[in-house]
Amino acid sequence: MRIVGLTGGIASGKSTVSNLFKAHGIPVVDADIVARNVLKKGTGGWKKVVAAFSEDILLDNGEVDRAKLGQIVFADPEKRQLLNRLLAPFISRGILMEVIKLWIKGCSIIVLDVPLLFEAKMDKWTKPIVVIWVDPETQLQRLMTRDGSTEEEAKSRINAQMSLDLKRLKADIVIDNTSSLEALHEQFQKVLTEITKPLTWIEFMLSRNGTFLALFSTFVSVAIFKKSS
Secondary structure (H helix, E strand, O other): OEEEEEEOOOOOOHHHHHHHHHHOOOOEEEHHHHHHHHOOOOOHHHHHHHHHHOHHHEOOOOOEOHHHHHHHHHHOHHHHHHHHHHHHHHHHHHHHHHHHHHHHHOOOEEEEEOOOOOOOOHHHHOOOEEEEEOOHHHHHHHHHHHHOOOHHHHHHHHHOOOOHHHHHHHOOEEEEOOOOHHHHHHHHHHHHHHHOOOOOHHHHHHOHHHHHHHHHHHHHHHHHHHHHO
16 A cells, blocks of 8 residues: 655645545544544543643634634643644554555555654655645745735744654655646646555555465465475
């Protein structure tokens, strides 16, 4: 099984590329969706976060006010690190369960869409790693336009993440999304061709079919050995 890592930064266009993978039939495990699920009312993640940040972050229905929580952690690096530490085990477990479900279905190629791929050390699970990159000025302008935020607010959110230049250095494949949507699509097609190449022998053996083949071969070998004994 080939697990492709997809990451980028806020307003880099990662979600657009993630949707392109889905549109071409490649299953995507979205860490943001997993994170939303582990923060639902009554879950283990919800209990940890409420205990740490108090009930002031809750809406009237008991769900976490994600916007309010976001404002708190983006303004305070220590609280941001605390939140990441609290949720990381739940998010990792949730992602693993989604991968297992896709493995059971027989998927041979999976994309992990994880904003904090490197920060959470999930890059060791994935190969190749695709980073969506834009230059700092483009990222800033897109974020301000998208969220209607001030320059100070946008810079604060961007600086809360690992820089795209550093992520770019850690990537196997870089998609430069500074230009047009057409240019992005053109680059994506090349990436799609690359990641849908035939699996290596190791990747095949890690897939469901490879595992079944290994088990079948073992069973046959044992049967032949017993017959000849």
